[in-house]
Amino acid sequence: MLATSILLTKELPSLIYNPTRDRFDESWEAPLATLLGLGRAAGADFIEFFLERVNYISCLAEDDAITSISPKLSTGAGVRVFRGQSDCYVSTNDLSFSGLKAALEKALSIQGLILPAPNSYVPEINLELLRDYAIKNNKDTWNSQFSSMQEMSEVLLDANAKLKQKANHVQSRRAVYFRDWQEVLVAASDGTFARDIRLTQSVGYNLLCADGANRSSIGKRSGNTGDANFLRNWNYEADSEEVAESAGKMLYADYVESGTYPIIMANAFGGVIFHEACGHLLETTQIERKTTPFIDKKGEKIAHQNLTAWDEGRSQNAFGTIDMDDEGMPTQRTLLIENGILKNFIADRAGSMRTGHPRTGSGRRQGYTYAAASRMRNTYIAPGDYALEDLFNSVDKGIYCKKMGGGSVGATGEFNFGVDEAYLIENGKITKPLKGAVLIGEAKEIMNKISMSSRDLELASGFCGSISGSVYVTVGQPHIKVDSITVGGR
């Protein structure tokens, strides 16, 4: 008895599929199972379809006016075809059966395969019962709950007015918000059939102050997943005060003198150092390229014994939280480093196949135009045993990096990131503000120099750009001390 239904390719033109246009539900099972079967019959070893629908809106308030409300609607699909360990990815806007079939055909042809002849049998793929995280976690109601254009305009204008009250020497004030609603469906020839809805939001300030030749620019953003009331609950009273205070202090800051210093990095977004200097190098993408110094270090000491670090997708409402990754795998908590010992890598499907490291629910992508790749989610250094004053008291002359800018890591493991708000530490005390600092180092070296962690772990939202586009992530850490690092300045 046949386990799967059988159809002939010559019957394909007469098949009528009418999956719902406005929702990825069970009605997509039949056409996708047929297409996956076609791909397998053509000789592909593995096929995956990723369908996406996005409803995005951004709003910008400049000084006392709304200057931009920008909705964006997007639908599309990608098909990934593996033959052995080689893969190709074809994306399209056309979600009709013929559009998806054309994308599949193109992917197969790139792999040197062709669709089966007209009288060939096509075993449809048995997909699992739709694993629907949107229904399971009551996400279908978000559409009716989140802020209207009217409300987002009012909140941002009020927030900007608050910033005007708090700041001095203001040259420009910006409050920005975006909401990204994304519905995804994954169907693969191994039977994966899963749907999710993600709601990601971010709101924040950019403040530019000027007094003669002195200038300072400070930004602050908060991010959230899964809370339709996020904008309504934005505490812009507190954020405006923080931004205004930072901009005021940095307005008259001196340039940092370049050199090598011990530094203390603030908690929350200070975690970008771990994200750049280590996190990326633990992605299987980097193992495949042989661009990580940690390639064969699993089980070995790669960091200071006081350092433990996680990458996970489960912290409630955190910016990098997902119920499933973009390959349909449930997310998980992945222990990366425990007391300095490398425990796990961050793996997607292809990375797992090519490197042998187990998948971690980390196959992520910006959208349907990208194939998934191993990417971080919420990544942070675990809290340590030190009190914050212990860290400061251990520094005679150093730099306190209170607010980090962006950063990057190169092919040889060298990283750089800017510091938006820094202070000189002298004899354990913060003395004066400094600007223009860039931290420069090498991943392999820096991980052994993170010698102290305080107990005050906090997370912060961020955007990570890499091979599969820009994805929402969380970075995090308690305050940490780096024994020495090169600081670029004047």
Added chain:
Amino acid sequence: MPSTQEIAGYAQEIAHKLGIKKFDIYGSTVDETSVQVDQGEPKQVNASSRSGVMVRVWNDEQTLGVTSTSDVDPLGIELALKTAYEASFFGAKENIPDFSPEATIPISHSPTEKATQAPAAKLIETLLAAEKELISAHPAITSVPYNGLAQRDVDRFYVNSEGSVRNESHTLSSIYLSTKTEQEDKKPRSAGAVRISHSLEELDISGCLEEAAKKTISHLNYEKVKTGKYQVVFSGKAFLSLLNAFSNIFNAQDILDKQSLSTPETLGMKIASPLLSVCDDALHPSNVGAETFDDEGTPTRRISIISNGVLTGLIHSAGTAKRLNAQPTGNANIGAKVTVSPHFYHVFSEVQPEQELSIESADNVIYIDQLKAFHAGVKAVQGSFSLPFDGWMIKNGELISVDAATVAGDFLQVLNSIVFVEKEAELTTSGVCPKVWVDALSITGE
């Protein structure tokens, strides 16, 4: 997938049906294939066929709403028009964008003929051969971890309810190769090169290979550089990347938004050494992806930005031009808030320098080939930068690779500290620019 003409056609019908009297639509379709390889095997092949449009709708109160969509069938376009109409009641109430006064004037430039796309197998074969040749260029080059060969067909259009209809097509082919070295007791080093052309046949792959190999080999032996102030020579690519990071100086929208190092009054003032002249030249013969109109339908052109050190022009959208009593320049990017960006720089010098400098006779000079990590090290509205770079220390005309160093400064000070602009221009992906020599920049090394 509907063509741009079909999309434009039914969008106009739907707008009429919805009672939308004033609208414009900018859109494009892109067919793209790209390949990567890894150690003699194809790694990943990507292909995409996608369309996207941005619709702008003005309501009866003449306020503007926009929506972009990739769902370009009639139902998708209808939803986008409705959403834009809804958004129009919440958008800007002042300085509302309008049609470009130049959206209907004829464009004399003839469209470029599209090149035929090569099959993916041909791309893979070509890139595999390039990878093999690069790895064989030197025993230390063990891999080319970042590589890609791509070709792209682009069709773009602009239509508006006052009868503007523009469309054009072009094709692009590009290759990038970035090496990694491994040598005992030495740090891994890397270097890369990029080429862009109209088609795969015209793509200078051998030039890309030669440059990547030559640079990589030049970085095998490296030294720390002492921290201090140095005369610095920027490659054309490095100087253009820095110029672009501070393009707010001549970006009219940034100036109006007070996000610029300039004000409207800076126009006509000296901002750089008299040795420096800069144009934005969308139609420069070397600009492979030249576009003849911007997202608002305004024809593109050559704009003098800096002439002999004086800020002579800004790049504009229709809206910024109106507010600053100037002509649009064809630099607009459509959106709820129209932004402005340059197309293709042309940097040159028109005056006789006091001194002729050359790498061959230089000593104790830093030669910066490539600046990195811009998003970490540039404070565009403060004018400051602190950036890691790939480059060399020049000692008595000899190039010695520099290990892990950064360069820092104020960009306006850099412009005023230019002491020499070489004659021979380097073609880069963002423009043509010769080497530019600058005095007394801070280098952080050892």
